[in-house]
Amino acid sequence: MFNQGKLIIRNGTIVNADRQFKSDVYIEDGIIKQIGESIRVPEGVQEVDATGKLVMPGGIDTHTHMQLPFMGTVAVDDFYIGTKAALAGGTTMIIDFVLGARGKSLLESYEQWRKWADEKVCCDYSLHVGVTWWSPQVSDEMEVVVLREKGVYSG
Numbered sequence: 001m002f003n004q005g006k007l008i009i010r011n012g013t014i015v016n017a018d019r020q021f022k023s024d025v026y027i028e029d030g031i032i033k034q035i036g037e038s039i040r041v042p043e044g045v046q047e048v049d050a051t052g053k054l055v056m057p058g059g060i061d062t063h064t065h066m067q068l069p070f071m072g073t074v075a076v077d078d079f080y081i082g083t084k085a086a087l088a089g090g091t092t093m094i095i096d097f098v099l100g101a102r103g104k105s106l107l108e109s110y111e112q113w114r115k116w117a118d119e120k121v122c123c124d125y126s127l128h129v130g131v132t133w134w135s136p137q138v139s140d141e142m143e144v145v146v147l148r149e150k151g152v153y154s155g
Contacts, residue, residue: 005029008041012050058092066096067116080120093124102133106141128154
């Protein structure tokens with residue numbers, strides 16, 4: 001029986017931005033816990049032999065538009081289909097654009113995108129928030145979205 005959420009990748013060639021090297025990678029619950037040679041792991045950990053294979057970090061797509069409503073249409077890729085395709089291609093995180101309609105609350109738009117994503121997303125994600133119109137309300141909401149509560153620092 002495999003230990004749920006625990007994986008050891010053995011004998012792969014790790015490719016990082018600065019170098020390539022042969023090593024093992026131990027992962028728990030999707031988080032790399034250790035990189036090294038001949039890592040000792042608990043019994044029952046799922047093992048993958050990566051001899052002769054490259055082990056690379058997943059890509060990050062910083063500009064996506066999942067199920068974006070636009071001019072009376074909606075983008076064909078929703079958060080499920082789009083992120084499933086991303087994973088198939090080696091992308092493990094997306095940063096999607098929140099682009100609310102003119103006159104719509106920035107916070108409402110942000111919460112709508114979070115709901116769409118949380119119900120369907122297959123990989124890690126974050127959000128940009130685009131300011132599509134301006135008013136004192138948008139100014140006040142930006143403080144909440146960016147500084148106080150939501151942690152959105154790009155857009």
